Amino acid sequence: MFEALSGKLNGVFDRLRRRGALTEADVAEASREVRIALLEADVALPVVKDIVSKVRERAVGANVIKSVSPAQQVIKIVNDCLVEALGGGEGVEQAPPGISLQAASPVPILMIGLQGSGKTTTSGKIALRLRTRDKKKVLLASLDVHRPAAQLQLETLAKQAGVASLPIVAGQTPLQIAARAMEVARGELYDVVILDTAGRLSIDEALMDEVAAVKAATRPHESLLVVDAMTGQDAVQTARAFNERVGITGIVMTRVDGDARGGAALSMRAVTGAPIKLLGAGEKLEALEDFHPDRIASRILGMGDIVSLVEKAAETIDRAEAEKMAAKMQKGQFDLEDYASQLKQIGKMGSLSGILGMLPGIGKMKAQLENANLDNTLLKRQAAIIGSMTPKERRNPDILKASRKKRIAAGAGATVQDVNRLLKQFDDMSAMMKRMSKLGQKGLMRGGLG
Numbered sequence: 001m002f003e004a005l006s007g008k009l010n011g012v013f014d015r016l017r018r019r020g021a022l023t024e025a026d027v028a029e030a031s032r033e034v035r036i037a038l039l040e041a042d043v044a045l046p047v048v049k050d051i052v053s054k055v056r057e058r059a060v061g062a063n064v065i066k067s068v069s070p071a072q073q074v075i076k077i078v079n080d081c082l083v084e085a086l087g088g089g090e091g092v093e094q095a096p097p098g099i100s101l102q103a104a105s106p107v108p109i110l111m112i113g114l115q116g117s118g119k120t121t122t123s124g125k126i127a128l129r130l131r132t133r134d135k136k137k138v139l140l141a142s143l144d145v146h147r148p149a150a151q152l153q154l155e156t157l158a159k160q161a162g163v164a165s166l167p168i169v170a171g172q173t174p175l176q177i178a179a180r181a182m183e184v185a186r187g188e189l190y191d192v193v194i195l196d197t198a199g200r201l202s203i204d205e206a207l208m209d210e211v212a213a214v215k216a217a218t219r220p221h222e223s224l225l226v227v228d229a230m231t232g233q234d235a236v237q238t239a240r241a242f243n244e245r246v247g248i249t250g251i252v253m254t255r256v257d258g259d260a261r262g263g264a265a266l267s268m269r270a271v272t273g274a275p276i277k278l279l280g281a282g283e284k285l286e287a288l289e290d291f292h293p294d295r296i297a298s299r300i301l302g303m304g305d306i307v308s309l310v311e312k313a314a315e316t317i318d319r320a321e322a323e324k325m326a327a328k329m330q331k332g333q334f335d336l337e338d339y340a341s342q343l344k345q346i347g348k349m350g351s352l353s354g355i356l357g358m359l360p361g362i363g364k365m366k367a368q369l370e371n372a373n374l375d376n377t378l379l380k381r382q383a384a385i386i387g388s389m390t391p392k393e394r395r396n397p398d399i400l401k402a403s404r405k406k407r408i409a410a411g412a413g414a415t416v417q418d419v420n421r422l423l424k425q426f427d428d429m430s431a432m433m434k435r436m437s438k439l440g441q442k443g444l445m446r447g448g449l450g
């Protein structure tokens, strides 16, 4: 998600960077281009208008700040506007990321959504996370009496997630199942009960009535609507309808690992009023992420998302190692040796394109990666190339002469072009990291400008 939008916005910023001082006409033109980029990303029209008018207003009214270039100032303004559209920003009351469990046990969580949105899978993902990360005792219950297969699917997912599922009793109504789930949870001291309601192919009154009745009976602490990011504006309209009719506390957007254009994420808050709380980024049960407006905005701007990357790495991999890596990245000391060990860890982290999307400089690498078949062969080859270098060369690849490159390529079963491609890619990455850490020091990406 977001690649196309990132590319477009980066183009706008590149053109701005080439100017010394920005005139009002530059800002007007940049706003126009931002508008087109957002529309092409399928952002809802009123939201586009709102973002663009804010960007223009703030860019024109901004005081010139000596320590940053005007283009950087515009990037910061666009960043802030995106963060706000995504439901974040200063002065906005922030719910903590992820779902809330601040209620008496057993905490009921209601899962709502259309069939195929990823609702059942997401129930399993949340259960796994609550068990492993929050150390909660979780009970999963399927209320889908229309599709017996759905109940069996949830039972299977519960096993995979290592949590209990409510025994299936044929012939019960959704309300009866919900009541039984709560009773079992109270009796057996469960912390959380996840109630997976039935889905339909499209919104209809019967579905709404059923979900509303279950909600009224169970008074869930969270009512999470699951929507498929790939369905774009339809997902936004679905969310609006469910919120108006049933009332939701948050949205989980799934399939963000696909090539959705990202507009739905940007429109969701403004159109529905409900916050996106979680993102589903793959079929595996581990592929669930907290939604951080500021980090998503920086991902859209193509600045990469080192924080998410490191966090994700820390969950899967050794925490101390990940922190060391983050510090190195920030100081611009990330070398080929570190890159090689990252490549090794990538396999453990699930979806490769998801991880790469978080790395800085990915825009430029993407074409190369697509040429080279975005799969593990490329990574293995790169690891082999780095493996054929001496430690000194890994720390300072600039010393590599043509003759050494040839030997390294031969040693790794690769070509000199492969070696050069790796070095170029690594250079791009390092340059981007340095730029990011500079921006960070100036407080551009985090705090205010002055």
Ligand code: GDP
Residues within 6 Å of the ligand: 113, 114, 115, 116, 117, 118, 119, 120, 121, 122, 199, 254, 255, 256, 257, 258, 279, 280, 281, 282, 283, 287
């Ligand atoms: P439900 O009908 O809403 O319960 O949908 P399911 O949970 O059965 O999911 C439908 C399909 O989408 C399954 O094949 C899931 O593996 C897949 N799926 C769910 N979430 C994601 C996601 O975040 N990314 C991807 N790529 N696939 C997903």
